[in-house]
Amino acid sequence: MIRVNNITKIFKIPQENRYTLKENLVNFFRPVRYELIKALDGVNFQVGQGEFLGIIGPNGCGKSTLLKIMAGILLPTSGQVSIDGKISPFLELGVGFNVDLTARENIYQNGIILGLSKAEIRKRFDSIVQFAGLEKFVDMRLKNFSSGMHVRLAFSVAIQVDANILLMDEVLAVGDAHFQQKCFQVFDEYKKSGKTIVLVTHDMGAVQNYCTRAIYLRHGQLAKDGQPSAVVEFYLKDVV
């Protein structure tokens, strides 16, 4: 169960970035001009257990910001998010992957970053490698991997995470058709086991085929909430 209560997020973007001391000293008496950007504006919704929620909307409408606030990476300017259950702490695949480490080392590092314990990873190591289809490349450094292998590895680790709420930002944009198929098989299993999934995507087909519900964000506001096909239709009409 996720409750998003009246979330507003305002980014204060300095118009000139004063990173250095010189800039800070020279411009000391000139106030920094901030541009206030309202990324989210009073967003309210709830996600029940077992729902597969798709979040859609044009670029810059606040989708990723919303997801980051739900994950606890960003603080909202006002409003609260309350979550019952264990939430996956990541938004993207392969966070913390280092190309100079081997696949084995990356599996351990990434798995631990995502909240698994070392013992759990050891137990599931073979199935992770098998799912990614990378048995022969376990001790190869990641820099020698193709981008497809990279993504497969990242996904195989990510699906091991013991969370009953999963947040995913554009994870489908990178893989090929076969990989996406695999992703949705996993999502189906998640759905069956009663896990909640929140997916940010531009793939309208995926939203219509797999999501049980969709919301459409426009300029940081909730423009439409409901059946995926209705929301997608509304969105496409709205944009054109």
Place this chain on the structure above:
Amino acid sequence: MLKHKQSLRHYWELMRELAVNDFKLKYNSSALGYVWSLLRPLALFLVLYLVFSVFLRIGGGQTNYQFYLLLGIICWTFFADTTLVAMQSIVNKGGLVKKVYVPKMIIVVAASLTSLMTFFLNLAVFFIFVFIFRAPLNWHLIFFPLYILELYIFSLGLSLILSALYVSLRDLSHIWEIILQVLFYVTPIIYPLNIIPEKYHQIIFLNPLAQIIQSMRFASVNQWATTSSFSVYAFLITGLVFVLGVYIFRRRSPYFSEKI
């Protein structure tokens, strides 16, 4: 607000994983690997030993001046490396900060642990030298771990302050390098403390580094290294720096992901 309750054990595992992998990566592509981390302080030692002991004869009169100098340089290298690397760790690990929820302090502590591993290896080499040249040790050695801990806490506290500020003030790395240069000469690393008039000793010992390094020397092979009862202030300052570091870091860390 959010429930990301992970056990302390998990955070420890995460910290260890990051620290060990950073250590591996540091020496990954070089043929000599860890040896480089030893060669740098050793080269500095040789140069300074030649200049100060052989040419200028500042440390010449003191017994075991070479150990005095070597231990000082090893401690100094640890301090300088830790603060410089850990300061930039949050920015360098930006991907982690922006895309996953992890307690940010773990990133800084992991960076400091990487330096600590090198420090322990360097200390081991120091003691190997001590045994080879049969420099007499004394029972004060039991306090040695305490001083290592103090040095670590002091370095970590400063690293927390520096890393939190570095996120919004990138000049800090250059400023800190200059401060390090000054600190290097304010701290009795090269010279024996007794060449400085005694009335200044109290001021010098306000610097925790001076107190720690002098105490370490006293506790190992240089019984003549001046320590001071005034050093209780150095302990207090160490504690204060650490508490302040944790405080500043905790206040600023929720905004890191927006500023990187």
